[in-house]
Amino acid sequence: MSDSKAAPGIAITADLLGADFFTLLGLPKRFELDIAGLNERFRQLQREVHPDRFAAADDAARRASMMLATQINAAYQTLRSPLKRATYLLEQAGIDIGAESNTAMSADFLMSQMMWREQVADARSDKNLAELERLQAEIADDIRDAYSDLAVMLDQENRTQDAVEGVRCLMFLEKLREEIEDAVFALEDL
Amino acid sequence: MALLQIAEPGQSPLPHETRHAIGIDLGTTNSLVASVRQGMSHVMNDAEGRALVPSVVRYQEDGSVLVGYDALKAIAKDPKNTIASVKRLMGRSLTDIAHRENLPLDLVDNPGMVSVKTRQGVKTPVEVSAEILRVLNDRALQTLGQDIVGAVITVPAYFDDAQRQATKDAARLAGLNVLRLLNEPTAAAVAYGLDNSSEGVYAVYDLGGGTFDISILRLTRGVFEVLATGGDSALGGDDFDRRIYCWVLEKAQLKSPPTIEDTALLLLRSREAKEYLSTHPEAPITARLASGEVLDVTIDMATFAEISQMLVSKTLQPVKKTLRDAGLRPEDIQGVVMVGGATRIPLIQRAVGEFFKQEPLNNLDPDKVVALGAAIQANLLAGNRAPGEDWLLLDVIPLSLGLETMGGLVEKVIPRNSTLPVARAQEFTTYRDGQTAMMVHVVQGERELVDDGRSLARFELRGIPPMVAGAARIRVTFQVDADGLLSVTAREQTTGVEAHVEVKPSYGLSDDQITGMLKASVDHARDDAQTRALKETQVDAQRLIEAVRSALTEDRHLLNENEFQLIESDIVKLQTASLSGNRRQITIAMDDLDADCKEFAGRRMNQAVNRALAGKTIDSVEEAMHDLHQVANAPLKEKK
Ligand SMILES: Nc1ncnc2c1ncn2[C@@H]1O[C@H](COP(=O)(O)OP(=O)(O)OP(=O)(O)O)[C@@H](O)[C@H]1O
Numbered sequence A: 001m002s003d004s005k006a007a008p009g010i011a012i013t014a015d016l017l018g019a020d021f022f023t024l025l026g027l028p029k030r031f032e033l034d035i036a037g038l039n040e041r042f043r044q045l046q047r048e049v050h051p052d053r054f055a056a057a058d059d060a061a062r063r064a065s066m067m068l069a070t071q072i073n074a075a076y077q078t079l080r081s082p083l084k085r086a087t088y089l090l091e092q093a094g095i096d097i098g099a100e101s102n103t104a105m106s107a108d109f110l111m112s113q114m115m116w117r118e119q120v121a122d123a124r125s126d127k128n129l130a131e132l133e134r135l136q137a138e139i140a141d142d143i144r145d146a147y148s149d150l151a152v153m154l155d156q157e158n159r160t161q162d163a164v165e166g167v168r169c170l171m172f173l174e175k176l177r178e179e180i181e182d183a184v185f186a187l188e189d190l
Numbered sequence B: 001m002a003l004l005q006i007a008e009p010g011q012s013p014l015p016h017e018t019r020h021a022i023g024i025d026l027g028t029t030n031s032l033v034a035s036v037r038q039g040m041s042h043v044m045n046d047a048e049g050r051a052l053v054p055s056v057v058r059y060q061e062d063g064s065v066l067v068g069y070d071a072l073k074a075i076a077k078d079p080k081n082t083i084a085s086v087k088r089l090m091g092r093s094l095t096d097i098a099h100r101e102n103l104p105l106d107l108v109d110n111p112g113m114v115s116v117k118t119r120q121g122v123k124t125p126v127e128v129s130a131e132i133l134r135v136l137n138d139r140a141l142q143t144l145g146q147d148i149v150g151a152v153i154t155v156p157a158y159f160d161d162a163q164r165q166a167t168k169d170a171a172r173l174a175g176l177n178v179l180r181l182l183n184e185p186t187a188a189a190v191a192y193g194l195d196n197s198s199e200g201v202y203a204v205y206d207l208g209g210g211t212f213d214i215s216i217l218r219l220t221r222g223v224f225e226v227l228a229t230g231g232d233s234a235l236g237g238d239d240f241d242r243r244i245y246c247w248v249l250e251k252a253q254l255k256s257p258p259t260i261e262d263t264a265l266l267l268l269r270s271r272e273a274k275e276y277l278s279t280h281p282e283a284p285i286t287a288r289l290a291s292g293e294v295l296d297v298t299i300d301m302a303t304f305a306e307i308s309q310m311l312v313s314k315t316l317q318p319v320k321k322t323l324r325d326a327g328l329r330p331e332d333i334q335g336v337v338m339v340g341g342a343t344r345i346p347l348i349q350r351a352v353g354e355f356f357k358q359e360p361l362n363n364l365d366p367d368k369v370v371a372l373g374a375a376i377q378a379n380l381l382a383g384n385r386a387p388g389e390d391w392l393l394l395d396v397i398p399l400s401l402g403l404e405t406m407g408g409l410v411e412k413v414i415p416r417n418s419t420l421p422v423a424r425a426q427e428f429t430t431y432r433d434g435q436t437a438m439m440v441h442v443v444q445g446e447r448e449l450v451d452d453g454r455s456l457a458r459f460e461l462r463g464i465p466p467m468v469a470g471a472a473r474i475r476v477t478f479q480v481d482a483d484g485l486l487s488v489t490a491r492e493q494t495t496g497v498e499a500h501v502e503v504k505p506s507y508g509l510s511d512d513q514i515t516g517m518l519k520a521s522v523d524h525a526r527d528d529a530q531t532r533a534l535k536e537t538q539v540d541a542q543r544l545i546e547a548v549r550s551a552l553t554e555d556r557h558l559l560n561e562n563e564f565q566l567i568e569s570d571i572v573k574l575q576t577a578s579l580s581g582n583r584r585q586i587t588i589a590m591d592d593l594d595a596d597c598k599e600f601a602g603r604r605m606n607q608a609v610n611r612a613l614a615g616k617t618i619d620s621v622e623e624a625m626h627d628l629h630q631v632a633n634a635p636l637k638e639k640k
């Protein structure tokens, strides 16, 4: 598969349907990735295979186009979210994050989660928008740091087990971020 | 192997030969047809030069059917046989119709979809819509000649599967080859974006006669990517008419209550007044009622603003939610394209302008822009791509799809705003030993409980080979195509038993429900979490009971009568607790049952070990070890 800059005429073959998401989108199989390249490549591929291109074609071609376009959408959704991307990379390496979820999280982490949650709950019940926004900025920082750590573990140091732990922490953090967002949204809406 | 011939997909064999395709805006109030001629999209007019066809169908005494302006004229005279706003009935059952008490029609609750009783018999909304589509198709045939290859029909972005399916059925009934169902705001964006060769993130605010859509799109070098869509399929210009109508009744203090004909007439006058107020400070409303009483009032802009303020803010709620779904703030939006006749209301212009802190874009005729965009898309789909013309639409599914799982919960399979086409597979397993059939129930909506969403389809997967509970692997695949229509396949993995269903939903989501569901999913997120926890505990309880019962069937001989009775009474207590809906009580009862089964479990274990040791051949030892393994690994209580 050529790189994302190689423009016209992408050879769409049956192999692509079975290809992993990175190969499908013509990107190196690593955590850190060029988002602009991903976006560009996604649009380029959809231009080639989208069902709208085959509205007048025969049934077989229409079905094939739908399957490929579906697969490309799935690949894009997975790769553009850092959490899904990391999970996918680990899965590709034979590690099922879901199955690992029984192992305990570190006590420190759980403690910090509880503190976070308390602060969010307090700010929410006090309808303290400024505080919620502060927490929002703080968690965004934490999340950013966690992703750069993850990038090092996955792309440079091959510390798979740490990466699993990192991904699981990030699941908590992302969930928390969502809850804070919900709270901010609910308050702004009043 | 080349899977797709990508050389010249969809192009006509002869470059100079144009294959005409049309775009149809099938509106609540007005419908239009357009096509691309000489590289430009044009709306087609009637002999009198009018582009709009009022979406009104009249079934006449002599068996003929009138559509459009002629039908509209009769609306106050013959309201029961003159059907307006049929779009509000598409894919709906009777109870789903908002304001049905205000409708002068005789509605019949047919299984599947509500129908209308007319002097020409009972008509389904699909048939009524097909009448409108036939008129539009005839107009196109007259303008273009006989070689129309197909049509793109627009639907509100917020239409669910049932409403889309109904629209497609109506087009087929009218003899049209449907190239694509296209979302109305997306169609508008195409007309706008290609016209202005814009780049960036745009919002399309589409307030028509009966529906409100908001879509956020990113335009990047010819790719129109819908980021999120939302709306309210029961909010439109009609509601402003009803406001004025109510105000008039209050103001006029009529001596006798209005008849059905009076209501139809006054609603029409209210609408005229609303439209007049868009360009005048005040509007007179006069009407002679059935009683002979003459009504004569005047409404001014300030009054209108006051009585409709609530509706204006009602459109801003979905706008906020949709922006949030797209992960954007108002200031990220480069331009707001205004679509739909009701956006001419100055109050709407102002509110939208204030919200986005910019002047909304009105440079395309809000009545025509949807049809113009549909025609451009139709032209492309028919294979008339001009050299260098290279653009693509990527649209999304407006409401999440899910499956019912144990305890009335919804397992979300495709989240709203997923780019189409999209497919997702989910694995399910059997719940009882020897279970050979399984119900698959497809649900649309945002809530976590089946009862709060809308049922789209049910089917049964039969012939699952009998296995122990949890051993079968049933993979259910949802595929939503580029029209936003769903098909479902289910397959038992170990044997390959397969079921395929075209989802022909029996009914759609109600007006109120559709908006209600989204709103409620945010408002009641916490309720849901609690209900969900309870349901899960109830499911756990049920599992525990099943497991104990199955152990009792096999090994009751290991218990004396007292022990057996104790376990039985624990089961009854647990069942009662489970029904009570008190989560704490259920947990306690589960612990009791679990404790009283400890001894029993130990004896079963011993029995398995003894059997294993008694076995002589390798095979039987392996078998016994397998049994042992199973007993050891079948904890009576599921780990959470
Ligand atoms: N000048 C105006 N001022 C205010 N409202 C207007 C004006 N012109 C038209 N409308 C209103 O716009 C509505 C019709 O808009 P439009 O034709 O865009 O709807 P539609 O496409 O038929 O409906 P939908 O898109 O909801 O299916 C009606 O309620 C009509 O009264």
Ligand SMILES: [Mg+2]
Binding pocket: B025, B027, B028, B184, B208, B209, B340, B370
């Ligand atoms: Mg419209």
